[in-house]
Amino acid sequence: MTAHLSRRGFLKSAAAAGAALYIGANAKGVMAAASSADAALNPFVKIGADGRAIALIKHVEFGQGPATGLTTLIAEELGVTMDQITYEFAPSDPQVYNNLLFGPFQGTGGSTAMANSWMQYRNAGAAAREMLISAAAKEWGVDAASLDIVDGMVTGGGNSASMGDFVAAAAEMDVPAEPRLRDASEWKLIGNDATRRLDSPIKVNGQAQFAMDVHLDNQMVVMIKRTPQKGGVVASFDDSAAKDVKGFIMAQALPTKHGVAVYAENTWAAMQARNAIEVEWDNSAAESRSSAEIKDEIMAALDAEPTYNVNKADRAAVKAAVDGAATVLEKTFYFPLLAHAPMEPLNCTIEQTAEGKIVLHDGAQMPTGPHMAYQQIFELPADKIEINSMLAGGSFGRRATPDADYQVEAGLAFIMTDRSRPVKLVWDREDDIRSGYYRPAVGHKVRVGLDENGTIIGWDHQVAGQSIMKGTAFEAMAVHEGIDHSTVEGIADSPYTIPGQSLGLTDTKKATSVLWWRSVGHTHTAYVMEVMMDLAAKAAGQDPVDFRLSYLTGGGEADRKAAVLKLAAEKAGWGNAPAGHTQGIAVHKSFGSYVAEVVEISGNNDDGIVIEKVTAAVDCGIAVNPDTVRAQIEGGIGYGIGHAMRDQITLDGGAVEQSNFPDYEPLRISDIKEIETHIIASAEAPTGIGEPGTPPSAPALANAIAALTDDSQLIAELPMAEAGVYFA
Incomplete structure (x- = not known):
């Protein structure tokens, strides 16, 4: 039955009409509750007497989806629909709204929004649910275990009422230290394809307020x-x-x-x-070098002994193994400065x-x-x-x-x-392109030795480039033993089991101002690793997928990487491309997530190469909002491929030569005909998704172009347009 309030209950309810329940953290960082916004509490969720809920989002929303994702977590645990909850952005307070993976610092980056908030926001929603249920149980004189909140209504034991009716009483209760989290079998919103972004309507109808x-x-x-x-x-x-x-x-x-x-x-x-x-x-005291001079400095560093031995390998032994190998593959790669170029300057x-x-x-x-x-x-x-x-x-x-x-x-x-x-x-667009911060210029020199059976027996890998972290407030956190890990991530921690691998690093003088760029070091390390793995596979006479799988052993990360590799190959019809089409594949782990991509192309370099399709497979743990996951993979693919195709920042006497989109051209909607994304079902905690789609995209395209041209056009220097590749 539906509970009917007595006259006394009605008066009590009317008096509490302006009440609200705030669940968040107090000044000591401990979960707490309050009945007023004036309390010394920064909330993660607020529930009004009208039963409306508001999620307080501690991460900036610039298209990657935390406003919807974190709200979904609150809604799921609380027991409301997405129509019964909205969001607001949290105030600046690093003591409460800090990024749990950054320390006492409030910020969004490194694809950490969902990963660091997963339990925090679920606990806040679950705590609110239990407190409202406890208040209802006391009012009705029933066992709290018999109650639940469903679509914003507290129900059970023949009773039903809006959760807003119990806000005032719940606000006086202590917050449960360990509220029960809903089991995955109970989820209605998390992982549901039908859950759509909350910020899309206002962006379509013009109500969205950007800075x-x-x-x-x-x-x-x-x-x-x-x-x-x-x-x-x-x-x-x-x-x-x-x-x-x-x-x-x-x-x-x-x-x-x-x-x-x-x-x-x-x-x-x-x-x-x-x-x-x-x-x-x-x-x-200004930058005065040209791009050619910066490149020469990096190339010279690659030819010298590295400053840092990243993986503490015996490089002399590795070099000897490569020199004595039956087949030796050697490539030098160069990656130019790149601008971020967001649509809103x-x-x-x-x-x-x-x-x-x-x-x-x-x-x-x-x-x-x-x-x-x-x-x-x-x-x-x-x-x-x-x-x-x-x-x-x-x-x-x-x-x-x-x-x-x-x-x-x-x-x-x-x-x-x-x-x-x-x-x-x-700032105008010219400010952004000419006076901003850039993805560092980086070089790689790799020598790989294969034995008579096509097995890797040595991999000597040298990296030289400009450190992002050194000289910044993040140096103490990100630089260890002199090594800026953001320069070598994706190699130093690769799930590939490669015997006889040495990894060296040399820092070169920074050009203008450098900064992390979507997927940071993985933008270049994935390219080098995956192009070299393709070259090694072909030298060994093996299929590129099978070759990679043979170096993904030992379980754990390797198994997850192998799973996305197999799924992408299966869904793309690997090895069965239509006549006149070729395929390239790449797989990479970044920000805790595993992504494999197959790029299928057609055409030729005279008439132009056409990107027919990109097929992606992703393991990002639990996909809270699958629709957002797919959108982020698509965006990451476009961002990675678009820049690899034709973009670079060049300097002349220290001044940036590019100025706007005519000479720093973003991806066009016509550049990629189709993108298809497949998400692996997982029970693991969510990991990053804003950046992991970018690293495999360019090497998969490069490998497809190499297959089209029988390796005569292996692209070791970006952008591809500068290497003579023409896109239709």
């Missing part, structure tokens, strides 16, 4: 006249011509002298005024409230960075800094710099005013 959409009353727009050569500083500037631009307000050199801040009433005026300003730059808006609080409106990927920076810039305590997290239009790593670069620019631009007007910092 670029912020427009505060009386705001100024600031753009920066930037040095063409990274490291250059302002010697002097002349803004006399800018004064003729309607809407121009003023221009001032940044306190760091890294540019001139140009203030105007709107973005167009800021652009025009910035273009009119003449700046004399002091480039005495960098921007943020800063204001000061009447109470003296500094508020930053930003699609902040790592809010702890600007939060800490602003404490120094404005000489304020942490509680006087507020970050309003917005949707972001892409990132691929660019919005997460160790020095909070663009947020610091905004802070410095704001502090040079009287703070009476908000300031919106806007």
Whole structure:
């Protein structure tokens, strides 16, 4: 039956109509509950007396799906439908909303959003469910074990009522230390293909608010006249011509002298005024090398003894084994600088409230960075800094710099005013391409020896390039014994069991500013490993899939990698491509996930190569939102293939030569005809999905092109267009 409230119960319910239940963590990081947002508690879930639930999302949403994924976890454990819950972005507070894999730091990156939040958000939802059930059991005088929450209704023992009716009472209870988590057999939302993204409708109908959409009353727009050569500083500037631009307000050199801040009433005026300003730059400490010089430095490092012996192998013995092998394969690879190029260029808006609080409106990927920076810039305590997290239009790593670069620019631009007007910092596409941070330039030199039976007996692998982590706040965490693991990840920890392998690393001088890029070091290590495995397979006279499987032994990671390899080959019809088509395969583990891809192509280099289909298989543990998993694999494939096809950042005298999408061309929808993704069912905890689709994509394409041209066009230097590959 449905429970009917007495008059006394009705009055009690009416009095509690404004009540809410907050489940989260207190100042000590312990799960706790509160009845008001004013409590010293940062929640993960809030439930109102109307029965509506809100998930507080601690990770930025720039298209990769945490707003839906983390909300799904709360909804599943709580017992509500996706229509009965919404989401908000959590405030900046690294003591509570920290990334559990980063330490006391709130941030999104490394495909960790779901992996670090999996148990945290499930526990919050489960705790809320148990507290509401306990309150209902007490009200009804029944055993709590007989009750559950289904579609937002507390039911059982012949009783049924909205969970909102018990919010006030539940808020007075202690949070269970170990709430019962729903068994996988009970799941209705996790793993359900029908669960769709919560942010899609607002992005389609225009209601979504990105950081670029912020427009505060009386705001100024600031753009920066930037040095063409990274490291250059302002010697002097002349803004006399800018004064003729309607809407121009003023221009001032940044306190760091890294540019001139140009203030105007709107973005167009800021652009025009910035273009009119003449700046004399002091480039005495600026980057002055060309791309050719940077490449020469890396190639020279590959020919010398490596600085670091990554896997502590006896390199002399490995070299001797390779030299004495029946077949020796040797290749040198080069990967250029790459820009991130998100669709929404960098921007943020800063204001000061009447109470003296500094508020930053930003699609902040790592809010702890600007939060800490602003404490120094404005000489304020942490509680006087507020970050309003917005949707972001892409990132691929660019919005997460160790020095909070663009947020610091905004802070410095704001502090040079009287703070009476908000300031919106806007980068344009040319700023993004010419003045940003880049995937490092890296080189690999590999020598592989095979015996008479085609078995690998030696693998000498040298890497040289620019360290991302050294010299940053992340060095202590990411660099060990001098080795920046982000440069060699994917080789040093490969599931392949390769006998006689040595791995050396040499750091070279950084070109401009380098930063992690979608899948970080795996962008180049996967390419080299998988192209070399294909070459070795062909030299051994073996099928590339069978050859790889023979080096995936020992169980564990190797078995999971083998499983996606087999599934991708099966679903792609490996070895049975139509006449005139060839296939290439690659498999790689990154960010805890395993992805194999088969690229099928047709055509020829005279008329153009056509990418007919990419078939992917992925093991990312439990696929919380399968639809999102497929979308991320598709996006990762497009990102990896698009950049490998034709993109690079080149320098001339230290200045970036590319400027916009005409000369740094993104993937076109016509570049890949079809992508098909298959997800392996798993009971393992979820792992990363935002980045793992990228690493295997380019080597699978390269291997397909090599098969088409009988290895005469093995592509060892990217982009492929520079190597003479023509795409239709």
